[in-house]
Amino acid sequence: MQIAASFEQAMLREYPQPISLVIVKAGGKYNPMPLGWLMTTSREPPMLALAAERTRYTLELIRQAREFVISFPPSTMGKEILYYGTNSGRFVDKFAETPVRTQPATRVDGVLLTDAVANFECRLVSELVTGDHVICVGEVVASHVNQDESVRRLYSIAQGESGGVIPG
Numbered sequence: 001m002q003i004a005a006s007f008e009q010a011m012l013r014e015y016p017q018p019i020s021l022v023i024v025k026a027g028g029k030y031n032p033m034p035l036g037w038l039m040t041t042s043r044e045p046p047m048l049a050l051a052a053e054r055t056r057y058t059l060e061l062i063r064q065a066r067e068f069v070i071s072f073p074p075s076t077m078g079k080e081i082l083y084y085g086t087n088s089g090r091f092v093d094k095f096a097e098t099p100v101r102t103q104p105a106t107r108v109d110g111v112l113l114t115d116a117v118a119n120f121e122c123r124l125v126s127e128l129v130t131g132d133h134v135i136c137v138g139e140v141v142a143s144h145v146n147q148d149e150s151v152r153r154l155y156s157i158a159q160g161e162s163g164g165v166i167p168g
């Protein structure tokens with residue numbers, strides 16, 4: 001039986017949620033931001049869309065750079081992801097403060113997460129304001145996978161930016 005609930009209450013049932021990371025150029029550095037809201041929107045050409053809150057520093061960076069990397073962090077990266085998701089690149093150099101292994105991207109000015117399950121290099125093709133978030137659609141121009149197929153994704157178990165982060 002179904003009972004009426006608020007949108008917020010009902011959406012709590014969507015967890016666990018896979019976590020992604022968007023990495024964007026910020027001056028001479030690169031800024032990582034965790035994402036729960038990511039979707040595939042096209043196979044040919046391949047496209048991914050993310051939803052960034054309207055005031056996010058990362059949204060400003062995406063609009064400037066018009067390119068970004070989407071990573072699927074590994075299950076071992078909970079501590080780093082919580083740090084990246086509770087601090088802003090406006091005030092701190094997140095990769096300097098909480099380092100992870102990165103390597104240069106091949107088709108965009110960006111870095112890949114070396115230990116990720118997969119990485120996707122994207123060029124911004126459109127954006128759409130939807131309520132308090134902005135959907136940024138990226139065409140995937142290069143894809144990469146971890147050669148170790150046993151590496152698993154990271155999931156979030158609860159709502160909220162400092163909510164629990166668990167291995168998949």
Ligand SMILES: Cc1cc2nc3c(=O)[nH]c(=O)nc-3n(C[C@H](O)[C@H](O)[C@H](O)COP(=O)(O)O)c2cc1C
Pocket residue numbers: 019031032033034035036037038051052053056057058059081082084085086087088089090156160161162163
């Ligand atoms: C697990 C997790 C998922 C998140 N998902 C999103 C998301 O989909 N969209 C968004 O705008 N912010 C999301 N956030 C919040 C941002 O990652 C957070 O506000 C971050 O500090 C912003 O970084 P920036 O200021 O460097 O852009 C999420 C945070 C966490 C921890």
